[in-house]
Amino acid sequence: MSDVGLLYVGGVLFLNSIMLLGRVEGKSAGIFNLFVGVLQVITPLYLIFQAKGDTAAILGASGIFLFGFTYLYVGITNLCKLDTTGVGWYSLWVAILAIGYSLVNFMYFGDIKFGIIWLMWSFLWTLFFILLGLKRDIGRYTGFVTLIQSWITATVPAFLSLVGVWQGISLVWVWLVTLVAVVAFVYLYGASKKSQVTDKVTM
Template identity: 60%
Template structure:
């Protein structure tokens, strides 16, 4: 069941990534964030309720709430056109906790592959904190690419391999993921700096809209 939820985490991360690259309207992405956020709250609840005698399973399921609440928060934020600061500082909390879950996967659950994947997520949610909490918009393009790539590498592909029975050799997978992350995300940094995506069309002025406020304009950062 957890792998099913992880598959759709891949979908929402990919969608949010391309949204940051100005390929998807924020309000359209907000709806799908609510769908996946609800799924990521229901799934761990069912896993915990049905595994009361298995502390390791409860530990593994408990981390899913971090992401479920993220997507619900993002979805409401996008649809309501709220300021992003709350999502940003919540992302800092998730980034710190992700380091703890990475340690737990390495030392408690004996799953080095997901130990590395949790490090990926810690890095991504820290980027969300810098972008949304600290308002450092110069990393928008970089964060968009990292988000979209992580949607496939940390969620969609692992989930599909788990569901089909091909998720094997976690030690080897951990090494491959670690090398991939350093090379790709390190290489993306100089390629994306100073090349922020521009809006597809200029926003209409207040005079053109006939209003004196901007509350109904979509905003992500």
């Protein structure tokens, strides 16, 4: 994925997280999803046309479509007020594929950093499946996870790459941030379950 494209993935994840937390109206967020979705469909098409049969370049471009179609789907669903189950089940398919992209980065490209990031994205898409496809009440939890991931998997890596320092970032820092994020995800899940129990008791 291009650094510019990844930066705007961070932007749309940030906006969608605020939407899930009830601070942004769905239709308003839907418009920006369409903007980024179109960008993330045009970009891989261009990269594939320029690849001239380079399978590694085509593989890299193919992953961008996962984001592009997600954001187009979310944008259209929000703007037209459609049922979310389609987006949810599509997210399950993407979550499974994201594990494959993670393994490719770990095993074939030797890119540990993006191997970890793809695993993070797989977890996030799994949450979207549970929330939108299975209609489970995890909206606030998914919102907080999306908010964190908007920065650590997209915005910050993209910005550091744009200024030319991403490759120099030690793996120790990447693993440390990952560990802190996982602890935060576990804590937030526990907090969200306690909040749901409290709400039921007070009703």
